[in-house]
Amino acid sequence: MTTSQGSPGTPPSAQPRAAKLLLRKRLTAWRAARIIATVTVSVTVIGGLLITLTDPTNFPNIGAGLWWAIQTVTTVGYGDLVPTSEAGRLVAALVMVIGIGFLTVITAAITSTFIEAARRRVEGDATNEISAKLDRIGARLEVIESGLKGGGAPQS
Numbered sequence: 001m002t003t004s005q006g007s008p009g010t011p012p013s014a015q016p017r018a019a020k021l022l023l024r025k026r027l028t029a030w031r032a033a034r035i036i037a038t039v040t041v042s043v044t045v046i047g048g049l050l051i052t053l054t055d056p057t058n059f060p061n062i063g064a065g066l067w068w069a070i071q072t073v074t075t076v077g078y079g080d081l082v083p084t085s086e087a088g089r090l091v092a093a094l095v096m097v098i099g100i101g102f103l104t105v106i107t108a109a110i111t112s113t114f115i116e117a118a119r120r121r122v123e124g125d126a127t128n129e130i131s132a133k134l135d136r137i138g139a140r141l142e143v144i145e146s147g148l149k150g151g152g153a154p155q156s
Contacts, residue, residue, distance in 0.1 A: 033109035040102040044069045047095040055088030073099035 048069035052059045058081060059065045068081040072095045083092045 030109055030113070033106055036102050036105040040073060040098055043095060043098045044073045047073070047091055050091045051083055051088055054091055055083045055085045058082065058084055058088070069095055072096055073102065075099055075103065 045066070048066035049062060050065075051068055052062050052065035059068060064081060068083075071077055071081075072092060075096070083089050
């Protein structure tokens with residue numbers, strides 16, 4: 001019978017270790033944005049290097065490859081440098097998709113921060129009101145209890 005860890009003697013897969021590393025702390029919008037930004041920068045640099053290797057005709061040096069990767073990942077895409085080889089187009093597609101994901105997650109993180117701050121302000125006011133009402137109710141209950149213990153009618 002095999003367990004979820006795999007058969008004895010086989011090393012654990014890298015996927016659970018990566019998941020544990022990423023999920024070690026609570027995932028917040030800013031933490032997700034940092035992860036996506038790290039991945040995006042890595043993909044930009046790797047994409048710039050790969051495009052130079054896969055399409056050396058259009059990207060004769062690393063500088064041209066990195067310039068193309070930066071303008072592609074930021075979705076600017078001037079069109080002055082375009083991959084023509086199949087491998088180059090595959091690299092371009094990956095850089096484009098990750099660039100769009102990066103912009104989406106960063107925008108969502110910023111929006112989430114604004115919404116959370118507004119929610120805390122609104123809930124803070126409501127929580128203060130509820131707390132004050134509970135304090136008044138508690139004070140009234142103390143008066144009632146002291147009146148009942150004293151045997152007389154409660155005083156207001």
